[in-house]
Each structure stands twice: as C-alpha cells, then as structure tokens.
Amino acid sequence: MNFPILSSLILLPTIGSLFLFFSKDKPNNNQTIKYVALFTSIVNFLISIYLWYQFDPTTSDFQFVEDRQWIKGFINYKVGIDGISILFIVLTTFITPLCILSVNNTVKNRLRDFLIAILIMESFMIGVFCALDLVIFYLFFEAGLIPMFLIIGIWGGPRRVYSAFKFFLYTLLGSVLMLVAIISIYWINGTTDVVKLYELGIDVKYQNLLWLAFFSSFAVKTPMWPVHTWLPDAHVEAPTAGSVLLAAILLKMAGYGFIRFSLGLFPEASETFTPLIYTLSIIAIIFTSLIALMQEDMKKLIAYSSVAHMGFVTLGIFTIQQQGIEGSIIQMISHGLVSAALFLCVGVVYDRMHSRLISTYGGIVTIVPKYAVLFMIFTLAALGLPGTSGFIGEFLILMGAFKDNFLVAVLASLGVILGAAYMLWLYKRVVFGKLINEELKKLTDLNKSEIVILISLAIPTLFFGFYPEPLMNTIEVSVKNLIDMYNLNIN
Amino acid sequence: MENLNLVLPEIFISLAIMFLLILGVFKKDSSKLIHNFSLIILLITGGIIFNETLTIENTLLFNGSVVIDYLASFMKFITIIAALMALIVSSNYLKTFKILKIEYPILVICAVLGMMVMISSNDLIVFYIGLELQSLSLYVLSSFNRDEVKSSEAGLKYFVLSALSSGLLLYGCSLIYGFSGSTNFEIIANNLDSDQYVLTFGIVFILVGLAFKISAVPFHMWAPDVYEGSPTSVTLFFTIVPKIAALTLFIRFLYVPFINLIDQWQMILIFLSIASMVFGAVAAIGQKNIKRLIAYSSISHIGYALAGLTTGTNEGIQSSVIYITIYFVMNLGLFSCLLMLKRNDQYYETLDDLSGLSKNHPILSLSLLVILFSLAGIPPLAGFFAKFYVFMAVIEQSMYFLAIVGLLSTVIAAFYYLRIIKIIYFDQEKEKYDSDHSFWLKFSLTVSTILILIYFIFPSQIIDVVSRINII
Numbered sequence: 001m002n003f004p005i006l007s008s009l010i011l012l013p014t015i016g017s018l019f020l021f022f023s024k025d026k027p028n029n030n031q032t033i034k035y036v037a038l039f040t041s042i043v044n045f046l047i048s049i050y051l052w053y054q055f056d057p058t059t060s061d062f063q064f065v066e067d068r069q070w071i072k073g074f075i076n077y078k079v080g081i082d083g084i085s086i087l088f089i090v091l092t093t094f095i096t097p098l099c100i101l102s103v104n105n106t107v108k109n110r111l112r113d114f115l116i117a118i119l120i121m122e123s124f125m126i127g128v129f130c131a132l133d134l135v136i137f138y139l140f141f142e143a144g145l146i147p148m149f150l151i152i153g154i155w156g157g158p159r160r161v162y163s164a165f166k167f168f169l170y171t172l173l174g175s176v177l178m179l180v181a182i183i184s185i186y187w188i189n190g191t192t193d194v195v196k197l198y199e200l201g202i203d204v205k206y207q208n209l210l211w212l213a214f215f216s217s218f219a220v221k222t223p224m225w226p227v228h229t230w231l232p233d234a235h236v237e238a239p240t241a242g243s244v245l246l247a248a249i250l251l252k253m254a255g256y257g258f259i260r261f262s263l264g265l266f267p268e269a270s271e272t273f274t275p276l277i278y279t280l281s282i283i284a285i286i287f288t289s290l291i292a293l294m295q296e297d298m299k300k301l302i303a304y305s306s307v308a309h310m311g312f313v314t315l316g317i318f319t320i321q322q323q324g325i326e327g328s329i330i331q332m333i334s335h336g337l338v339s340a341a342l343f344l345c346v347g348v349v350y351d352r353m354h355s356r357l358i359s360t361y362g363g364i365v366t367i368v369p370k371y372a373v374l375f376m377i378f379t380l381a382a383l384g385l386p387g388t389s390g391f392i393g394e395f396l397i398l399m400g401a402f403k404d405n406f407l408v409a410v411l412a413s414l415g416v417i418l419g420a421a422y423m424l425w426l427y428k429r430v431v432f433g434k435l436i437n438e439e440l441k442k443l444t445d446l447n448k449s450e451i452v453i454l455i456s457l458a459i460p461t462l463f464f465g466f467y468p469e470p471l472m473n474t475i476e477v478s479v480k481n482l483i484d485m486y487n488l489n490i491n
Numbered sequence: 492m493e494n495l496n497l498v499l500p501e502i503f504i505s506l507a508i509m510f511l512l513i514l515g516v517f518k519k520d521s522s523k524l525i526h527n528f529s530l531i532i533l534l535i536t537g538g539i540i541f542n543e544t545l546t547i548e549n550t551l552l553f554n555g556s557v558v559i560d561y562l563a564s565f566m567k568f569i570t571i572i573a574a575l576m577a578l579i580v581s582s583n584y585l586k587t588f589k590i591l592k593i594e595y596p597i598l599v600i601c602a603v604l605g606m607m608v609m610i611s612s613n614d615l616i617v618f619y620i621g622l623e624l625q626s627l628s629l630y631v632l633s634s635f636n637r638d639e640v641k642s643s644e645a646g647l648k649y650f651v652l653s654a655l656s657s658g659l660l661l662y663g664c665s666l667i668y669g670f671s672g673s674t675n676f677e678i679i680a681n682n683l684d685s686d687q688y689v690l691t692f693g694i695v696f697i698l699v700g701l702a703f704k705i706s707a708v709p710f711h712m713w714a715p716d717v718y719e720g721s722p723t724s725v726t727l728f729f730t731i732v733p734k735i736a737a738l739t740l741f742i743r744f745l746y747v748p749f750i751n752l753i754d755q756w757q758m759i760l761i762f763l764s765i766a767s768m769v770f771g772a773v774a775a776i777g778q779k780n781i782k783r784l785i786a787y788s789s790i791s792h793i794g795y796a797l798a799g800l801t802t803g804t805n806e807g808i809q810s811s812v813i814y815i816t817i818y819f820v821m822n823l824g825l826f827s828c829l830l831m832l833k834r835n836d837q838y839y840e841t842l843d844d845l846s847g848l849s850k851n852h853p854i855l856s857l858s859l860l861v862i863l864f865s866l867a868g869i870p871p872l873a874g875f876f877a878k879f880y881v882f883m884a885v886i887e888q889s890m891y892f893l894a895i896v897g898l899l900s901t902v903i904a905a906f907y908y909l910r911i912i913k914i915i916y917f918d919q920e921k922e923k924y925d926s927d928h929s930f931w932l933k934f935s936l937t938v939s940t941i942l943i944l945i946y947f948i949f950p951s952q953i954i955d956v957v958s959r960i961n962i963i
Binding site for chain 1: 869887891894
C-alpha cells in the first residue's frame with residue numbers, strides 16, 4: 001500500500017486545528033495562533049502541488065486511490081482523484097492560506113476559534129473533492145455546514161443569525177433528498193462506490209427520480225435560480241474570509257457534483273433534464289445579472305454576479321461537449337480565484353470605512369492607487385476580458401453551447417454583456433469619478449499582507465488567462481472519458 | 492435448576508433491593524451509603540449480563556414465559572448502563588435539592604428490575620407485570636420532589652394517564668387471550684391461522700398502551716408536562732431508560748407472535764412513526780424550557796426508532812436498537828450539560844439561561860454544540876449514523892414516503908437545535924455558572940461527547956455487536 005497521501009491531505013488541517021484547540025486564546029497569543037494555522041495550510045498547499053506534479057494526466061483512471069473497509073459489509077472509505085478533482089483540491093488548498101492571512105483586520109474576537117473553523121472546513125472541502133463513494137461524499141458535503149454556520153453566525157454582520165439559519169436550512173433541505181437517493185442507489189445496485197457504479201450503470205427507470213434528488217441538493221448549493229436567495233444573504237453577512245471560502249470553494253462542490261454524479265451516474269436522466277438546466281441557467285445568467293446591476297451594496301453585487309457565473313457553469317456542464325465541460329471547470333477555477341479576490345477587495349475598503357455601500361465611495365483612484373490597479377485586474381477578469389482566466393472559461397462554455405443549442409448560446413452571450421456592464425459600472429462608481437466624500441481621504445493603501453494576498457490571486461488569474469495549457473492538460477483526458485461514457489450510454 | 496443461572500441478574504437485583512431496603516430502614520442517615528451501594532449493584536448486574544452475553548443462546552424458561560436471547564441481554568445491558576449513568580450524574584443534583592433519600596436509588600433499581608422483566612418477557616402476563624413494576628416506580632420518582640407543586644403535579648398526571656394506558660393495554664391482552672387461547676407469545680403465533688382480523692383489535696389496543704409508554708404521538712400529551720415537572724435527574728432517567736425497555740417490548744410483541752400479521756400493524760406503526768417525527772419536530776420550535784424541549788425532541792427521536800421497526804426485517808430491528816443506543820449517549824451528554832448549569836445551588840433550565848454560554852464556558856459549549864448537531868443528525872457525528880442506519884433499513888423495503896417525511900422532519904428539527912446553538916454562541920453572555928462539577932459529571936460529558944465526535948472512525952463496531960440480534 002502506498003502512502004495515503006489523500007487522507008493526509010484531508011487530515012492535516014484537522015490536526016492543525018487540534019493544535020490550535022489546545023493553545024490559549026489570548027490576544028498576545030494571536031500571532032502564534034495565526035502562524036500555526038498558516039503553516040498547516042501552506043504545508044497542505046505544498047502537498048497538493050506535489051500531488052498535482054505527480055498526477056498522470058494521460059489516463060482517465062482514478063489515481064492515488066485508497067480503499068478501506070469502513071462500515072462493514074456496506075460502505076468502504078474510498079478516495080481518489082482524477083483530472084477534475086485535482087484542480088479543485090489545489091484551488092482549496094490555495095485559497096485557505098489566503099483566507100487565514102486575511103483575518104488580520106476582519107476578525108476581532110475569538111481568532112483561535114475562527115481559524116479552527118476555517119481549518120476544519122478545509123478538511124471537509126478537500127474530502128468532498130476526493131470522495132469516490134457516495135456516502136463519503138455526502139458526509140463531507142454536509143459536514144461543511146457546521147463550520148460555515150458558525151463562521152457566519154459568530155463572526156458575521158448584523159443580520160448574521162438570519163443568514164446563518166437560512167444558509168443552513170436551505171442546504172440541509174436540499175441535501176436530505178440526496179441522502180434518500182444515495183441509499184436507494186445502494187439497494188438498487190448493491191454499492192455506493194462511484195467507480196463501480198460507473199461500470200454498472202444505474203437502471204434507467206430509476207434515473208429520473210434519482211437525478212432530481214441529486215439535483216435538489218446541487219441546485220441549492222450551486223446556487224441556481226430560483227433557490228439562490230440564501231447566497232446574497234450569506235455573503236453579505238459573512239466575514240470576509242467566510243465569503244471568500246463560500247464563493248471560491250463551497251459553490252464549486254455543487255458544480256463538481258453535477259459533473260461527477262449527475263452526468264456520470266445518470267446519463268439518460270441528464271439528457272432528459274438538459275432543457276430544464278438550460279432554462280434555469282439562462283434565467284440565472286440574465287435575471288441575476290440584471291439584479292446585480294441594481295445593487296447598492298458591493299458585496300451583494302458580487303454575490304449576484306456569482307449566481308450568474310455559476311449559471312454559466314451549469315450551462316457549460318450540460319452541453320456535454322468537450323469544450324463546454326472544460327470551460328465550466330476552468331470557469332469554476334477562475335471564479336474561485338476572482339470572486340475570492342473581489343470579496344477581499346471589498347473587505348479592504350470595508351475594514352477602513354465600515355461601509356459596503358457603493359455610494360460611499362467614488363474617486364478613490366488617486367488616494368489608493370495600488371488598490372485601484374489590483375481591483376481593476378479582478379474586475380476585468382470577472383467580466384471575462386481576454387487575457388484573464390475568466391475569458392477562457394466563458395469562451396469555451398459558449399463554444400460548447402453553440403455546438404449544442406444555438407438559441408441558448410445567444411441568450412447566454414447576453415449575460416457576458418450584462419456582466420461587463422455591472423462590473424465596469426461598479427468599478428467606475430467606486431474608483432473613478434469625483435471624490436465625493438472627504439472622509440475617503442483618510443483611506444490608506446494596501447498593506448503588505450493585503451498586497452501579498454491579492455497579488456498571489458492575480459498571478460494565476462493572468463497566467464491561466466494567457467496560458468491555460470496546464471489546466472486544460474490536466475482535465476482533458478478525464479473530461480473526454482466522461483463524455484465517451486455518457487455518449488455510450490445515450491446511444 | 493441450572494436454568495436459574497440465566498435469570499441470575501434478575502434474582503441478584505431483587506435480593507439486592509431487599510437488602511438495600513432493610514439497610515435503609517435500620518441504619519440511620521444511610522442515604523449516601525445506599526446511593527453508593529446501588530451503583531455497585533448496578534455495576535455488578537451489568538457485569539453479570541455482559542458475561543452472559545458472550546455465551547448466550549436462545550433459551551425459553553418457565554414454560555416459555557421468559558426468553559433469554561441476545562436481544563434481551565444487549566438491551567438489559569444498555570438499560571443498566573443507562574440507569575447507572577443516570578444515577579451517577581445526578582448525585583450532586585439530588586444533594587442540592589435534598590432529595591437524596593434512601594428511596595430514590597431503590598426506586599430506580601426497582602424500575603430497572605421491571606424493565607429487565609419486560610425485556611425478557613415472552614408472555615403477556617409477564618410483560619404486564621414488568622411494565623407495571625416499572626411504571627409504579629416511575630410514578631413515585633416523578634413526584635419525588637414532593638414539596639414542589641410542579642413535581643407533585645407531574646407525578647399525578649403521569650399516574651392518571653399511564654394507568655389509563657395500562658387499562659387499554661390489559662384490555663388488548665385480554666382480547667388476544669380470548670381469541671388465541673393463550674398468553675404465551677409462541678403459542679399465540681401458532682394459533683393465528685383463523686380469526687386473524689379480530690386479533691387486530693387486540694394488537695391495536697396493546698400498541699396504544701405501548702405508544703403511551705414511549706410517548707409516541709398521538710399519545711404523547713403527558714410527556715412535556717411530566718418531563719418539565721419532574722426533578723431534572725428523573726427527567727434524565729425518563730428520557731433514556733424506559734424507552735430502551737419499551738422499544739424492546741415493541742420488538743418482542745410485534746415480531747414474535749404477530750410477524751405474520753405485519754400487514755395489519757405496519758400501517759399503525761408507520762402512522763405512529765411519522766406523526767411522532769413530524770409533531771415532535773414542529774412542537775419543539777416554540778418551547779422555552781429546555782426540559783420541555785427535550786421532551787418534544789425525544790418524541791421525534793422515538794419516531795425515528797419506530798421507523799426502523801416498521802420494516803418487518805432483522806435489519807430494521809437492528810437499526811432501531813442502534814438508534815436507541817446512540818440516542819442514549821447523546822441524551823446523557825445533553826443532560827450532563829444541563830446539570831452543570833448551576834449557580835449558587837440553583838439550577839437553570841430555560842433556554843435564556845444558555846445565552847452566550849460559549850464566552851464563559853468554551854468547553855461546555857463545545858460539547859453542547861457537538862451533541863446538538865448530533866441530535867440534529869448532521870454528519871459526521873454519531874446522530875447522523877443513527878438516522879442513516881434506520882433509513883437504510885426503511886428504504887430497503889422501498890418505503891420511500893416514510894424515509895422522505897422522516898428526513899424532511901430532520902430539517903424542521905434542525906431549526907430548533909440550531910436555535911439553541913444560536914443562543915449559546917451568538918447571543919450576549921450572562922453571569923458565569925459554577926465550574927466545580929463532580930468528577931463523574933465531567934466524566935460522562937467528556938465520554939459521551941468524544942463518543943459522538945469520533946464515532947465515524949469506527950462505525951462498524953456497534954453493527955458488529957448488534958448484528959447478532961436475530962429474532963425473526
């Protein structure tokens with residue numbers, strides 16, 4: 001048996017959080033606490049990079065598989081990765097240290113508990129992307145609710161309680177049906193092992209119901225219109241680090257779930273329901289973009305833009321074209337980087353001015369030039385300017401969509417225009433124009449850690465915008481295999 | 492005579508009760524001594540049963556009226572451990588309220604004896620005797636703090652309603668005896684061929700009586716009042732221990748004589764289960780008193796345990812047994828926390844008293860957090876697995892409606908568990924509570940929390956133990 005690298009990746013943050021748990025939570029201890037958390041998460045990041053390096057992109061088989069008996073006679077603890085999972089794992093391990101770095105200003109009290117929650121959250125998120133057994137997947141998927149509930153509820157804004165409850169109950173409600181479906185699959189096929197299920201296939205007569213049950217969970221988590229309403233609330237109230245985790249990684253769990261389970265396990269049902277997904281995605285893209293245009297709160301605007309971006313993702317996945325799915329994955333990675341950065345950008349000015357209203361700002365370009373530059377990079381990436389990773393994603397998705405359904409592609413393109421409109425308008429109102437408020441003169445430019453965070457997000461955003469090869473290479477074979485399997489079942 | 496070995500635990504415990512009574516009467520100020528003695532007695536009985544479990548085979552005793560099998564041993568063992576823990580954690584509480592009298596532990600042991608008889612019963616009369624011995628002890632226990640109006644009221648309420656249910660139960664027994672010609676479960680099973688439909692009446696009456704005892708909806712009305720009125724130590728006992736025995740009785744009664752009539756009782760049980768899950772979850776939302784809230788939450792938990800029994804399979808029974816075991820651990824932890832909310836010899840039990848607990852008592856709050864999320868059934872905590880096993884069994888029988896309703900009611904239930912967590916973690920803090928708790932209170936809290944927390948690492952263990960239960 002090889003070294004269980006995936007399990008150690010999952011466990012390491014939890015072990016780090018145990019160290020924190022036994023340390024003293026005093027203000028003068030805060031530095032040490034932060035270093036321990038940072039150290040753990042950076043080590044985890046390095047391991048994941050090593051994993052990516054070791055990863056063999058020429059095969060579509062699952063790699064680094066660990067398979068152990070867990071619940072005797074029923075379920076095995078099985079984890080493993082393919083080209084699709086590895087990217088999300090690296091994204092998770094990359095974003096977490098940045099979150100930890102960013103807590104300096106946002107989290108005033110109980111820093112230790114906050115970092116414990118973040119680290120445990122990281123464990124669960126990595127677990128989701130590694131799981132090769134439906135029950136294990138469900139376990140990690142649901143477990144993430146606990147730390148996130150606390151992050152929003154304890155360290156959030158004024159309406160944190162409402163938002164935390166809404167977030168928790170919405171997602172739980174979506175997920176319980178998935179649990180019923182998972183257990184049903186066990187009794188229909190005698191296993192919940194994803195690899196075996198890929199081979200066995202699921203009886204067509206059950207697929208539609210099972211697909212809907214999984215859909216109910218993923219649709220809430222993605223979030224798709226009309227069950228997206230928890231997201232703006234959760235984003236607005238969550239502390240910056242929480243918003244970042246939520247936007248950058250949590251939303252990706254559902255997209256990942258669509259690819260891995262909805263397409264992989266229920267191809268016939270996916271074929272049946274593609275029009276449904278198309279309709280909901282188009283509504284999400286156009287409708288929420290329009291809503292985003294009207295927002296006065298910066299965080300809310302970015303939250304709605306996330307819904308629109310995730311609309312692109314679901315659209316791309318269900319085109320079942322090589323370009324469409326690859327585009328969706330790259331879009332998710334890109335959105336992970338860009339939305340994280342945008343939330344951090346909002347966090348930066350919020351920390352200084354304690355206002356997220358767009359009308360508070362205006363004309364700050366001369367006062368905080370560094371901030372303006374970095375903010376611009378991410379604004380442009382969010383609207384999908386060529387040369388940023390956002391472009392690659394949207395372009396591939398639209399390409400896939402054109403191949404599959406012309407009308408859908410045209411409507412989705414509208415979203416690109418609207419996206420450009422609300423992002424540019426946001427940027428214009430915040431950064432350019434006349435200085436409307438004397439208070440703004442007191443703004444200080446980015447400090448060292450903020451620069452480090454934003455630059456480390458900007459580098460991959462631009463790098464993958466110009467040179468997406470590493471991403472494409474990693475996922476190509478896995479996606480191709482998925483589509484081949486899908487077409488085999490359909491025909 | 493060698494068969495008497497098999498009822499050694501019962502014999503031992505009966506003799507011990509007499510010994511304790513005599514000791515209590517003749518020795519002055521012996522309440523503390525008797526309390527300790529009773530702990531030792533329970534421990535020894537537990538030991539005997541554990542020893543028995545290792546080599547047990549299905550045996551019928553006393554003309555088939557008592558059955559000793561693995562189910563019986565396992566449930567007796569759990570009952571005794573639960574009773575033992577209930578006594579251990581409440582000793583400080585009893586002292587504070589000055590109700591640590593010699594009768595208290597003796598009544599507890601009497602109730603335990605009644606439960607052991609119930610668990611082993613294979614005959615209507617034996618099961619009724621056990622049930623009444625248990626109930627009589629519980630009537631007295633619930634009004635044990637007799638100077639308190641609420642406690643007396645609780646005892647009276649419990650007595651009246653429970654006596655009514657006993658009446659119904661007896662009526663059901665007599666119907667069954669009338670139509671099958673025997674009180675013995677196996678003989679009833681053999682005589683089932685004719686007149687099946689008439690027997691249904693008997694089954695219904697007995698189920699109503701039993702549903703009263705485990706407070707399943709719609710026969711739950713007594714529970715919130717009695718739970719609230721009784722001293723907390725007794726509430727702790729109520730929420731856990733009698734349910735284990737009553738659930739075993741459900742299993743014995745439905746699965747030994749009437750397994751072939753499953754079509755008749757399955758719908759009743761499904762109704763009881765769904766009503767309990769949904770009503771328990773909805774009604775708990777408005778509660779302000781923690782003990783009342785726990786009463787409603789235990790109603791909905793019983794619903795889940797019954798869901799496993801509706802299946803008519805061994806897996807169903809096993810899942811219910813696992814459920815009740817995990818439920819016992821969670822509630823033990825919950826009550827240990829409740830018994831720690833003490834300031835200057837005064838105990839607190841409304842939700843408001845938990846406000847901002849996390850700032851002053853981080854470890855206690857963390858335990859509560861774990862226990863509450865587990866009660867809500869969120870993975871990876873033990874409570875999730877309890878539900879998982881039950882729904883595995885339910886879905887195996889394609890009872891999707893039950894599974895979906897059950898899981899949706901967990902979402903409703905999650906709301907009020909979250910509300911408690913909200914009060915603990917998000918609200919303004921109050922004055923600090925005492926932190927000099929007895930060793931055993933801390934012990935039970937730590938052990939139950941850790942068990943809940945790390946259960947997911949070894950989920951097979953309990954299945955290994957329970958999978959030997961095989962009564963169909």
